Amino acid sequence: MPPSQLVVALDVPDPARAVSLVERLAPIGVIFKIGYEAFYTYGEAVKSALREHEVGYALDLKLHDIPRTVEAAVRAVVEPGVRLVTIHALGGAAMMEAAVRSAGERAAELRIPIPEVYAVTLLTSLGNEDLGELGLAGGPGENAIRLAALARDARCAGVVCSVREAADLKAFFGTEFGTFCPGIRPAGSAHGDQKRAATPREAREAGVDYAVVGRPIVGDADPVGAARAIIAELNA
Numbered sequence: 001m002p003p004s005q006l007v008v009a010l011d012v013p014d015p016a017r018a019v020s021l022v023e024r025l026a027p028i029g030v031i032f033k034i035g036y037e038a039f040y041t042y043g044e045a046v047k048s049a050l051r052e053h054e055v056g057y058a059l060d061l062k063l064h065d066i067p068r069t070v071e072a073a074v075r076a077v078v079e080p081g082v083r084l085v086t087i088h089a090l091g092g093a094a095m096m097e098a099a100v101r102s103a104g105e106r107a108a109e110l111r112i113p114i115p116e117v118y119a120v121t122l123l124t125s126l127g128n129e130d131l132g133e134l135g136l137a138g139g140p141g142e143n144a145i146r147l148a149a150l151a152r153d154a155r156c157a158g159v160v161c162s163v164r165e166a167a168d169l170k171a172f173f174g175t176e177f178g179t180f181c182p183g184i185r186p187a188g189s190a191h192g193d194q195k196r197a198a199t200p201r202e203a204r205e206a207g208v209d210y211a212v213v214g215r216p217i218v219g220d221a222d223p224v225g226a227a228r229a230i231i232a233e234l235n236a
């Protein structure tokens with residue numbers, strides 16, 4: 001089983017800080033994630049730094065709308081360097097199919113590798129206690145499997161889920177079906193708003209493909225040291 005790829009979430013308010021994180025962390029083999037904060041505040045600046053360092057990135061816009069709108073949005077955001085795009089599984093089968101089709105068509109037009117489309121199952125900030133009030137029966141595991149089945153049938157490359165569901169998803173859908181897992185916290189670090197957190201070691205044991213980490217790295221005074229320690233645990 002190959003080690004998980006560390007994905008650093010560039011969730012910082014300042015473009016200079018984001019660019020500096022790219023410069024310092026790209027050489028140690030991480031890839032990056034551009035989320036709402038970076039994309040809407042200084043998307044072009046950080047994308048250009050990522051292109052300069054020839055490092056791929058996940059574009060985490062969690063698209064969720066009617067199929068035609070999501071199809072057009074995927075078309076608009078696919079460009080060289082985008083390795084993975086996130087959508088919400090709760091947008092439904094037709095929306096996910098439209099996203100996957102659009103990513104393939106746009107990549108072919110641009111003659112670039114097709115970005116993987118990953119569907120968010122249940123946000124890692126949701127705990128058991130939140131599911132009932134959302135009208136969802138069962139626990140996170142059952143819901144993740146149900147949504148992942150829809151995503152797999154829509155030909156998504158994998159799903160965004162917590163480490164806690166990843167091993168079961170791999171057992172159910174096969175190792176080729178990808179897992180992109182945020183909510184990763186080295187032992188002793190603050191969980192903040194992440195209710196389904198897990199350690200890098202647990203991520204490795206579950207065989208996750210992408211281990212997504214933001215604050216424990218970008219909020220550390222020594223982001224390179226923090227990232228290296230997480231990579232060591234993912235590779236152990």
Ligand SMILES: O=C(O)c1cc(=O)[nH]c(=O)n1[C@@H]1O[C@H](COP(=O)(O)O)[C@@H](O)[C@H]1O
Binds near residue numbers: 124125183
């Ligand atoms: O799609 C995501 O990336 C995502 C899904 C999810 O269920 N939970 C989750 O935390 N994320 C993102 O993963 C990152 C986690 O950051 P930290 O909690 O700071 O490590 C943030 O950018 C979140 O937006």
